[in-house]
Amino acid sequence: xxxxxxxxxxxxxxxxxxxxxxxxxxxxxxxxxxxxxxxxxxxxxxxxxxxxxxxxxxxxxxxxxxxxxxxxxxxxxxxxxxxxxxxxxxxxxxxxxxxxxxxxxxxxxxxxxxxxxxxxxxxxxxxxxxxxxxxxxxxxxxxxxxxxxxxxxxxxxxxxxxxxxxxxxxxxxxxxxxxxxxxxxxxxxxxxxxxxxxxxxxxxxxxxxxxxxxxxxxxxxxxxxxxxxxxxxxxxxxxxxxxxxxxxxxxxxxxxxxxxxxxxxxxxxxxxxxxxxxxxxxxxxxxxxxxxxxxxxxxxxxxxxxxxxxxxxxxxxxxxxxxxxxxxxxxxxxxxxxxxxxxxxxxxxxxxxxxxxxxxxxxxxxxxxxxxxxxxxxxxxxxxxxxxxxxxxxxxxxxxxxxxxxxxxxxxxxxxxxxxxxxxxxxxxxxxxxxxxxxxxxxxxxxxxxxxxxxxxxxxxxxxxxxxxxxxxxxxxxxxxxxxxxxxxxxxxxxxxxxxxxxxxxxxxxxxxxxxxxxxxxxxxxxxxxxxxxxxxxxxxxxxxxxxxxxxxxxxxxxxxxxxxxxxxxxxxxxxxxxxxxxxxxxxxxxxxxxxxxxxxxxxxxxxxxxxxxxxxxxxxxxxxxxxxxxxxxx
Numbered sequence: 001x002x003x004x005x006x007x008x009x010x011x012x013x014x015x016x017x018x019x020x021x022x023x024x025x026x027x028x029x030x031x032x033x034x035x036x037x038x039x040x041x042x043x044x045x046x047x048x049x050x051x052x053x054x055x056x057x058x059x060x061x062x063x064x065x066x067x068x069x070x071x072x073x074x075x076x077x078x079x080x081x082x083x084x085x086x087x088x089x090x091x092x093x094x095x096x097x098x099x100x101x102x103x104x105x106x107x108x109x110x111x112x113x114x115x116x117x118x119x120x121x122x123x124x125x126x127x128x129x130x131x132x133x134x135x136x137x138x139x140x141x142x143x144x145x146x147x148x149x150x151x152x153x154x155x156x157x158x159x160x161x162x163x164x165x166x167x168x169x170x171x172x173x174x175x176x177x178x179x180x181x182x183x184x185x186x187x188x189x190x191x192x193x194x195x196x197x198x199x200x201x202x203x204x205x206x207x208x209x210x211x212x213x214x215x216x217x218x219x220x221x222x223x224x225x226x227x228x229x230x231x232x233x234x235x236x237x238x239x240x241x242x243x244x245x246x247x248x249x250x251x252x253x254x255x256x257x258x259x260x261x262x263x264x265x266x267x268x269x270x271x272x273x274x275x276x277x278x279x280x281x282x283x284x285x286x287x288x289x290x291x292x293x294x295x296x297x298x299x300x301x302x303x304x305x306x307x308x309x310x311x312x313x314x315x316x317x318x319x320x321x322x323x324x325x326x327x328x329x330x331x332x333x334x335x336x337x338x339x340x341x342x343x344x345x346x347x348x349x350x351x352x353x354x355x356x357x358x359x360x361x362x363x364x365x366x367x368x369x370x371x372x373x374x375x376x377x378x379x380x381x382x383x384x385x386x387x388x389x390x391x392x393x394x395x396x397x398x399x400x401x402x403x404x405x406x407x408x409x410x411x412x413x414x415x416x417x418x419x420x421x422x423x424x425x426x427x428x429x430x431x432x433x434x435x436x437x438x439x440x441x442x443x444x445x446x447x448x449x450x451x452x453x454x455x456x457x458x459x460x461x462x463x464x465x466x467x468x469x470x471x472x473x474x475x476x477x478x479x480x481x482x483x484x485x486x487x488x489x490x491x492x493x494x495x496x497x498x499x500x501x502x503x504x505x506x507x508x509x510x511x512x513x514x515x516x517x518x519x520x521x522x523x524x525x526x527x528x529x530x531x532x533x534x535x536x537x538x539x540x541x542x543x544x545x546x547x548x549x550x551x552x553x554x555x556x557x558x559x560x561x562x563x564x565x566x567x568x569x570x571x572x573x574x575x576x577x578x579x580x581x582x583x584x585x586x587x588x589x590x591x592x593x594x595x596x597x598x599x600x601x602x603x604x605x606x607x608x609x610x611x612x613x614x615x616x617x618x619x620x621x622x623x624x625x626x627x628x629x630x631x632x633x634x635x
Contacts, residue, residue: 021233021236021237021311022310022311022312023233023234023237024053024054024055024230024233025055025233026230026251026309026311027053027310028050028053028230029225029230030295030299030306030308031045031046031049031295032291032294032295033292033295033296033299033306033308034295034296034306034307034308034334034345035306036306042087042091042288043091043092043095047109055230056228056229056230058224058225058228058291060220060221060223060224061220062089062092062096063212064207064209065096065097068080068093068097068207069100069101072097072101072119072124072158072160073101073119073120075120075121076121077122077124077158078152078198078203078204078205079145079148079149079152079158079160079204079205080159080160080206080207081162081163081168081188081204081205081206081207082094082160082162082163082207083162083163083164083165083192083206083207083208083209083210084164084165084209084210084211084286085165085284086164087287087289088209088286088288089209089286089287090163091128091129091162093162093209094126094128094160094162097160098115098117098126101119102117103115103117112128113128113129113132113133114127114128114133119158121156122156122157122158123156123157123158124158124159124160125157125159125160126159126160127159127161127162129163130161130162130163130168130171131163131164133171138171138174138175139174139175139176142171142172142175142181143175143176143178143180144157145159145161145184146175146180146183147180148203149187149202149203149204150183150184150202150203152203165192165208165210169185169189169192172184172185187199187204188204191206192206192208195208195534209286210284210286211284212284213279214275214276214278214279214283214284214285214290215272215275215279217287217290218271218272218275218290218293219272221287221290221291221294222294225298226255226258231255234249234251237249237252237311239252239314239318240252242318247318248318248323248390249314249318249323250309250314250326251314251326253390254298254299254326254328254331258294258328263431266431266433266434267329267430267431270430273455274354276455276459277354277448277451277454277558278350278351278353279535279536280454280459280536280537280557280558281353281557281558281559283350285347285350286346289346289347290347292345293347293348295308296308296331296334296336296337297328297332298331299326299331300326300328300330300331300336301313301317301322301325301336302325302335302336303317303325307336307337307341308336321395321396324390324391324394324396324397327391327423327427328391329391329426329429329430329431330357330423330426332351332430333348333351333352333356333426334348335357335423335426354446354447354448354451355446356425356429356445356446357422357425357426359444359445359447360425360444360445361440361441361444363441364425364428364440364444365425367380367381367385368381368385368401368421368428369401369405371385372401373405384428384431384432385424388427391427392424396420397420397424400413400416400417403417425445428445429442429446437452449562449566450561450562450566451558451562453565454558454561457469457472458472458528458537458556459536459537462528462529462537463530463535473518473526473528474492474493474518475492475564475565475568476528476556476564476565476568477492477493477494477495477518478490478491478568479563479565479568480495480584481496481626482568483567483588484496484497484498484509484588485508485510486507487618487626488570488620488624489618489620489625491625491626492518493517493518493519494516494517494518495515495516495517495518495526495541496512496515496618497512497514497515497595498510498511498512498513499511499513499592509618510617511618512617512618513595514595516591522545523542523543523544523545523546524542524543524544525541525542526540526541527539527540527542528556531553531555534555536555536556536557537555537556538553538556539553539554539556540553541591543591543594543595543598544601546598548597548601549594549601552587552591552594554583554587559577559580560580560583563580
């Protein structure tokens with residue numbers, strides 16, 4: 001009888017699955033995920049998938065696109081070079097411009113490398129990928145491009161060229177080295193190195209798409225994905241709103257959490273924080289990687305084909321109650337993938353750098369482990385764990401937690417709970433309410449404890465033309481002073497320059513050279529300002545108002561900010577990063593060089609001959625404040 005019921009149940013499920021309507025949109029969204037593909041044909045593969053599934057494309061406003069269209073529609077258009085890393089959207093821009101200016105989709109789908117289109121007074125030549133052009137053809141094409149850049153009045157052609165940044169200059173080496181070729185090559189090199197878009201003397205605009213902000217592009221793409229009409233296919237799905245929350249479709253659950261209607265878009269904001277921090281760390285993530293990230297957040301699951309869910313797998317996932325493995329908070333770091341795949345995917349390498357899941361605090365771990373039984377932790381346990389039955393207090397978590405607390409000797413059970421603990425820390429980073437960030441020390445869940453201060457009190461105020469609090473500058477100066485001297489000094493309103501007498505990079509430097517006032521005084525000052533070229537903070541030290549004594553700048557990226565704050569709090573320099581330590585010593589050498597220039601200018605103004613040599617040594621008082629002791633040596 002039991003066997004008959006079981007067989008009937010299986011038959012019922014199979015019959016249901018055979019009539020279960022699958023979403024073409026979900027099938028298409030998988031194409032953006034971390035699945036095997038030929039990246040050279042990425043755009044073409046996406047276009048084929050759109051056409052096959054009759055899906056509307058994911059449309060979002062691309063920076064510069066309208067500028068480029070306006071340029072080519074003007075009376076005297078300039079040639080344009082689009083450069084950047086693979087996946088920055090160069091082919092997408094070329095196709096959009098082609099279609100906006102009247103080119104047909106059918107012709108574009110012939111997959112040529114060069115397209116021609118008539119404009120008002122000139123002919124537009126679109127080169128979809130300069131590196132794909134054969135050398136023989138380049139030798140004929142490049143002189144024509146150079147002519148369009150150097151002497152635009154002598155040609156009726158204007159160009160739109162896409163080329164990866166590493167191959168752009170190399171391509172010009174193929175052509176015969178004529179004066180025009182050399183001038184065009186030199187112009188492009190200068191624009192790339194100086195990160196400029198144009199030189200008014202030439203008829204060229206160079207757009208480096210690698211300079212786009214990770215976080216701004218991510219927001220646009222995310223809105224386009226979440227608001228796509230394809231989601232309407234899910235409206236009739238029985239797994240969208242089942243009576244048992246454990247039977248809910250994890251795809252829809254993840255989409256809902258990214259929507260952020262229930263948490264004021266808290267998860268989205270934390271992702272944006274990490275992407276912005278990655279940019280300040282010097283990591284650029286192209287559009288292709290951001291699309292991959294969003295697809296993986298929504299569809300990731302470690303136990304399915306390609307590690308990405310589709311509608312066919314949902315009945316099995318819900319029956320086996322493994323929906324919790326599709327946690328978007330873990331998918332965000334590529335946890336659904338093999339370690340080999342994760343380590344080859346730029347966006348996961350960038351996000352895993354923060355150590356979320358590995359790093360923690362005692363209080364957070366105590367909540368997760370002992371919260372149910374500890375009266376002091378119970379309220380936080382209910383608010384942060386029990387309220388989330390899908391990815392928080394799911395059945396497997398409760399079983400593993402109980403087994404761990406009962407001291408089950410099985411190594412497998414301990415390992416299982418530690419893995420679940422890892423994913424719970426990741427979840428908490430994206431779900432701890434904003435008003436409890438300081439109380440629960442959110443950023444201790446990352447490798448960068450000062451990252452929140454860096455974002456909220458340095459980067460974002462500077463971007464809004466606000467000054468940053470002086471106490472933050474004082475703390476940075478305190479850290480720098482400890483590195484420059486090798487002593488645990490507490491001076492913070494003055495920068496202390498010292499050497500070992502002859503060697504500026506000695507670990508201990510007691511020979512005092514000079515104080516530099518943090519507060520502006522006689523041309524001296526220490527400030528943090530926005531570098532508008534890179535949209536990142538610069539730590540700037542001015543030693544003199546003399547025009548020949550230049551200020552010294554240090555890029556204040558996330559790693560350096562974290563390092564200096566940790567040193568200011570008492571950590572020894574070698575405890576964090578040898579590379580950061582060497583950066584600071586190189587910065588000190590530059591400062592000492594400018595100090596020597598300042599002294600030379602002062603000596604030129606004072607013509608009296610020195611009759612003595614003064615040596616000043618550093619001494620620390622009981623409060624850790626450095627003072628100088630002067631020794632005079634008669635000459």
